Amino acid sequence: xxxxxxxxxxxxxxxxxxxxxxxxxxxxxxxxxxxxxxxxxxxxxxxxxxxxxxxxxxxxxxxxxxxxxxxxxxxxxxxxxxxxxxxxxxxxxxxxxxxxxxxxxxxxxxx
Amino acid sequence: xxxxxxxxxxxxxxxxxxxxxxxxxxxxxxxxxxxxxxxxxxxxxxxxxxxxxxxxxxxxxxxxxxxxxxxxxxxxxxxxxxxxxxxxxxxxxxxxxxxxxxxxxxxxxxx
DNA sequence: TAAATTTGCTACATTTTACGTAGCAAAGCT
DNA sequence: AGCTTTGCTACGTAAAATGTAGCAAATTTA
Numbered sequence: 001x002x003x004x005x006x007x008x009x010x011x012x013x014x015x016x017x018x019x020x021x022x023x024x025x026x027x028x029x030x031x032x033x034x035x036x037x038x039x040x041x042x043x044x045x046x047x048x049x050x051x052x053x054x055x056x057x058x059x060x061x062x063x064x065x066x067x068x069x070x071x072x073x074x075x076x077x078x079x080x081x082x083x084x085x086x087x088x089x090x091x092x093x094x095x096x097x098x099x100x101x102x103x104x105x106x107x108x109x110x111x
Numbered sequence: 112x113x114x115x116x117x118x119x120x121x122x123x124x125x126x127x128x129x130x131x132x133x134x135x136x137x138x139x140x141x142x143x144x145x146x147x148x149x150x151x152x153x154x155x156x157x158x159x160x161x162x163x164x165x166x167x168x169x170x171x172x173x174x175x176x177x178x179x180x181x182x183x184x185x186x187x188x189x190x191x192x193x194x195x196x197x198x199x200x201x202x203x204x205x206x207x208x209x210x211x212x213x214x215x216x217x218x219x220x221x222x
Numbered sequence: 223t224a225a226a227t228t229t230g231c232t233a234c235a236t237t238t239t240a241c242g243t244a245g246c247a248a249a250g251c252t
Numbered sequence: 253a254g255c256t257t258t259g260c261t262a263c264g265t266a267a268a269a270t271g272t273a274g275c276a277a278a279t280t281t282a
Contacts, residue, residue: 006211006214006215006218007215011140011141011144011165012165013164014165018208018211018212018214019147021211021215022214023144023147023207026143027137027141027143027144028140029139029269030138031138032134032137033122033123033138036134044228046228053125054122055123055270056270057230057231057232057271058233058269059268059270061230070217071214085217092206092210096130096133096200097130099133099199099200100117100129100132104117104118104129104132106182106196107116107118139239140239140240141240155257156258156260157258157259166241167241168242168259168260168261169240169241169242169261170239170241171260172260223282224282225280225282227281228277228278228280229276229277230275230277230278231274231275231277232273232274233272233274233275235270235272236269236271237268238267238268238269239267239268240265240268241264241266241267242263242264243262243263243264244262244263245261245262246259246262247258247261248257248258248259248260249256249259251254251255251256251257252255252256
């Protein structure tokens with residue numbers, strides 16, 4: 001499945017630098033979006049699919065498996081949910097939201 | 112080139128939510144890595160390629176163009192460099208490093 | 223308890239993205 | 253004038269994502 005594992009070669013670091021491993025994981029399509037949406041609360045596979053608006057089941061399934069093996073997601077009685085560590089990276093990503101709001105203004109000018 | 116633009120459909124948001132646009136941009140392969148390495152200082156195309164350890168020129172060129180259009184990278188007399196906004200997202204990503212160090216321990220246990 | 227619905231996926235064919243190597247034209251250096 | 257470095261493009265191959273269809277198991281409903 002090619003899960004990026006710290007200590008083993010990952011994208012950006014042949015020696016497996018931990019940050020590059022994390023970038024490799026989070027830098028895959030939908031990964032951050034899934035974490036973001038899952039923070040709204042645990043839910044079923046199909047509900048998560050809808051929250052993401054346009055992810056294919058194939059890709060969602062892959063990302064879920066990867067993120068699960070990476071200790072960021074788990075399966076509970078309520079469906080899929082963020083683990084404690086998953087919630088932690090959410091908190092680390094959270095500041096991006098307000099920043100993105102400002103950043104978005106760049107694009108409005110040069111319409 | 113399909114640059115994710117806030118306000119227009121992006122991966123994760125048909126209405127173009129600004130955060131999803133940012134996730135779309137940063138979530139492409141090598142994007143965060145490039146920003147990270149560029150923060151070490153401005154450099155040439157080829158030097159950047161080496162810093163990334165294993166990126167192909169094709170992909171590097173693409174990401175550079177995208178990040179440039181997204182106001183995160185610019186070209187100076189010293190070569191490629193982060194813009195002010197580029198430095199800002201670097202600062203937002205920075206906390207991930209120490210977190211990743213702890214996160215990496217998960218993988219050492221189950222060898 | 224039998225039928226209908228929902229759920230978590232998988233199959234499969236197509237498109238998109240990334241890789242990797244080769245190499246060229248322009249600029250800089252000697 | 254020659255040699256090197258630089259920024260990149262070409263091109264063929266491999267990998268990843270898409271999108272639609274649908275199935276088997278679990279759950280809900282009648």
